[in-house]
Amino acid sequence: MAHVPVDTRHWINGARVTSPTTFTDHSPIDGTPLAEIARGTAAEARAAVAAADAAFPGWAATPPAERAALLHAVADRVDARAEELAAVETADNGALLRSHRRGVLPRVAHNFRYFADRLLALALSHDDFDTRGHTNHVSWDPAGPAALITPWNAPLMLSSWKIAPALAAGSTVVLKPAEWTPLTASLLADITHEAGLPPGVFNVVQGYGDEAGAPLTAHPDVRRISFTGSVPTAHRIAEAAAAHLVPCSFELGGKSPLLVLADADLDLAADLAVEQYDNAGQVCLAATRILVEESVRDAFLGRFLDRVAKLVQGDPRDEATDIGPSIHPRHVERVDGFVRRALAAGAKALVGGAPDTGLSDASGGAYYLPTLLTDVDQESEIVQEEVFGPVLTLQTFPDGDEDEAVRLANGTRFGLAATLAAGDRERGARIGARLVAGTVWVNCFYVRDLSAPFGGSRRSGIGREGGDWSFDFYCDLKNTVTAPKGWADHG
Structure with a gap:
């Protein structure tokens, strides 16, 4: 694969394991078949959990x-590889090669180093405290085998974001990578x-969600489940986990806003908006709903469209490319379905609005034009549902009407992130405090x-992961209370 040998079998209990059948992994760049991947079933899922369970006490x-x-x-x-x-x-997921080299791979290594160092800093214990002369000692006890199910938009980085803290905490891991992007998970097993x-400490089971993922998350010996993906899949995982009271951490969809206030630096705001096309819009945190104060709509829009016109879409291995392909032709059809329904309902495409058929036909890949839709209703599907493609919407709110800005920003079922461009620090802080989101960025994005x-x-x-919150999730917290009396006197 790209002149790199990749073993396409599962990794279970420190050895490669085959399956009776395989599935084909295609590149979104040009549609070429990359490899035949071992297609996991309940048998491989059970074997991986058994290996993780057996390795757990020692780890x-x-x-x-x-x-x-x-x-x-x-x-x-x-780092070495x-x-x-x-x-x-x-080759496997179509994201920009320059981004992988400069940002993603360094982040993968950093994930492992950070949680290793945090483990040592914490020593897995809090400071003791006193209750009427009794000593309370809080400790983190490793929870047990963790089932980690990861998405295709940033496969290795998002896998390592879960694997590193789980292993640092003393839990063992069974990873089920997305079937559209399984290759770097296999390389990580080698590493x-x-x-x-x-x-048995780290295991990889490849395959489809209903065939390999479902039996993994339903296994009674799994003690933690961390999943990044869609809301419907999370519902099914939660139902399976409930049978065994297994704690879950879910990072799901987003429909995040980008609020542009009239006093904002509009060049910065336009840069932030164009950044939402990163990875062909396949970023859960992307601020896909641009909300602009009415008096600066045209000034902002002019800057934005100038920047979009300079974007280069094409082969992600080319240093000049800004936007690569979508993950799969089926995903392009899904994205285009959202756009076509929005246009039929009265939306207007100021840019894009369709697949890049010329590029797709010439390359064999799956490409969708960067798109901006206006004249959209707050309750419309295109505003309310996650598209997960290079599709943004533009709405406005009256000058000075912070209540309306917040109403629009918070007016979806989601609350993953929000981005705010503001010139006045106090006003920006006031609005940011009212936004329903796990992360709010002010005059920046993806920090x-x-x-x-x-x-x-x-x-x-x-739930929340990151820092000490990851240890809280992958461990069982225990408080040991010791009395000051009752000890034998050994003089």
Whole structure:
């Protein structure tokens, strides 16, 4: 794969495992078949959980310093193979190669290093405290096997965001990568083996959600489930987890707003808006609903359209490309369905509004034009539902009407993120405090610190991960209360 050998079998208990059948993985860049992937079933899911369960006592008892050293060894090997990982990831999911090289792969290694270092800093214990002379000691006990189900839009980075804290916390892992992008998960299995992780501590089961993912999340020996993906799938996982009272962490859909206030730096606001086309709009945090104060609508729009006109769409391996393909032809059809229904309902496309058929036909890939729709109603499907493509909408609110701005911004079922462009610090803080979102960015976008909590409100998710919140999730918190009396006197 991109001149990199990739084993397409599962990774279970420190060995490669085949399945009776396979499925074909295609590149979104040109539609070419990349590999035949082992197609997991309940049998492979059960074997992986059994391996993780058997490895759990030993891994949980491994001293924190030793666990941290192994995670650093994983990070070192990610860095050493960064070029290979970037090439494979781009071929598999179509995101820009330059982004993988400069941002994504360094972030993967950082995920492992951060949680390794945080483990050592915490020493997995809080400060003791006193209750009427009794000592309270709070500790984090590793929870057990964790089932991690990850999406296709940033496969390796989002996998490592879950794997690193789970392993640091002393839990073992079964990873089920998205069937459209399984390749770098397999390479990561090789890396963890080379770094010295014991067999069964990290396992990878490939396949479809209903065939491999469902039996994994329903397994009675799984003690934590972390999922990034769609709301309907989260419902099914939650139902399965409820049977065994398994805690879940869900990072789900988004329909985030970008509010542009009249006093904002409009050049900055336009830059922030164009940034929402990153990864062909396949970013859960993307601020796809642009809400502009009426008096600056035209000035903002002119700047925005000038920038969009300069975007280059094409092969993501080309350094000059700004927007690559969508993940799959079926996904292009889904995105286009949203746009066509919006246009039929009266929306106008100021730019884009259709697949890039010329590029798609010439390359064999799956490309959709960056799109901006106006004349949309707040209650319309295009405003309310996550499209997950390069499709933005533009609405306005009356000058000075902060209540209306907040009403529009909060007026969906989601609450993952929000972005605000403002010139007046006090006004920006006042509006930002009223936005329903797990993350609010003011005059910036996608600034992420692993120490911060991450997650969504409303239908955008359950729970928070990142920093100490990750340890809270992947562990069971225990309080030990010790009396001052009753000890034998050994003089």
